Amino acid sequence: MSEISNLSFHVKDPFSWGQHGKHTAFKFVPTLPRNKQVGVLDVEGTDAHKRVGTYIWPRDRCDKEYNDRDDVTLEDGTEPLVGITIHGGAYVHMSAEEKCSTSIIPKRLMESGLFLEIHSVEYRLIHYSAFPGALLDVASVFDNLINERKVPPSRIVIVGDSAGGNLALALARFIKDERHEDTPAGLLLLSPWCDPSFSFPFNPTTQRRRPNEGIDYLMDTPVPRALIIESFIGCTSGTGQGCPTCTQQQSHTFIKRSLFKQRKRTSQQHNLLPDHISVHSPYISPASLHLKDEEDLFEDFPPTFISYGTAERLEDEIKVLIERMERNNVDLTTNVAEDGVHDLLILGFWNERQKDAIWNDIFNWSRDLSLKSIP
Structure with missing residues (x-):
């Protein structure tokens, strides 16, 4: 209904100060310095957005560097992970605020005990900026973690659901293209929106349709x-x-x-x-x-976990994404939820047993990442 009526929900003004939550503290970090806005971020003119809001889990980690902690290592002797979570919502809905439904993702990741902290980015939706504004925002948080909070890139996991998965893929590509030495520990994608071009017909007289119409709650109004x-x-x-x-x-x-x-x-x-x-x-x-002839799309991508359902509208494009990653020998782990709809981990009404199975796979994958030594 919101798609048809052109309404947005759970949207926060990215320029205003956010409220601290029960588990989170809000903080602004500086926008990526101009000399680091290279490649796809190298746009003529000046971006007026000087700071980016983040919600930091847990709230007592708000102003601490990576090594400023009592638990120097995890029980198995490994260094803990740090997450960057990027919420979904088709670039028009949702927020990184703790009360938003997508915040169940950083909450559950923190409960795993594998993450020292997680930074949920209040990136700009299309109400405030076209591309690459949102990418600049998440890249700014990534850079701040490395250079200000002294987090080794090999401890950082980039997490995105739905449109947040689209933005997570773009951030991973920016790092691959422009900051290869800062390759993160991993990329966690939950029902990633990986082909927005699907919305444009190749032939004006032909309208392409996504699968699972009438099954998934996700709309696809042309x-x-x-x-x-x-x-x-x-x-x-x-x-x-x-x-x-x-x-x-x-x-x-x-x-x-x-x-x-x-x-x-x-x-x-x-x-x-x-x-x-x-x-x-x-x-x-x-x-x-249209990118089928590009053979190196995912060369040098970090280890990646992809979860999706067989009853969701994005099933076909996610399968293409997986096929291309496999072709480029990405260290890839997949979880396919039988009869699962889009982004089911954020749904309160969904089968808890199926959600728990997905979370267990995510935790096992994250644990494997944490076991890898810091270069």
Whole structure:
């Protein structure tokens, strides 16, 4: 209903101070310095957003560095993990606040005893910024953990559900492309939205449909969904159909590394390409069928855990994501929930036994990550 009516829920103003919660403390961290805004973040002009809000689990870790702790190591002698959680909500809903339904994810991860702390990012939704605003926000938190809180990158786990999984994939790609020496410990993806280009028809007379219609609660209303993606990528056509660059088969090829400056130069030379990122960029739609000839999409990605259900609307694109990661020899672990709907771990009404089985797999995977030594 919210998709059709163009309403948002559980949204927080990212520029305002957040309230401390029972388990969390709110803190602003500085936006990534301009000299570190490279690659896909290298956009002409100045981003006015100077700080990024985070909710830190637990609240007593708000101002501490990684080694400032009583429990120097876990019981098995390993160093604890630190999480960055990125909430879902199609880039229009939800918040990192403790009371939001998606916050069950950092809460359960903390209960595992494997994480020293978790930083839930209050990134900018499309109400406040088009791409790469949200990516800049999560990259800022990642950089702050390493350089201010002195967390070794090999202890950091990037976590995202639904649209948060899309943003987690983009952050992992940014690190791979521009900060390879800071490869994180792992990437935890829960029902990741990995092909927003699905919302744009390849042929204007043909509307593509996602699977499991009438089973999953996730809606796929064509025009509202396409308008969301247009807003996210900064397309100004406003028709819900995407611009020519969004729908042309080879539209992604002019941004080998998705650089805005390259895109602007190409636009000036040919007067065809708009001043926004392509919906088929691997930063936006890494499972896009238009990227099928890209052989190294996930080369050097960190160990990854993917969970999804066989009754969710994103099933097909997640399978493409898994296939591509396997082709690039990513250290991949998957959990497939039989008859599971989208992002079921945040649902209070879902089968607890099935949710517990998924959590147990996540905890086992996280434990394996924690056993790896710090380089």
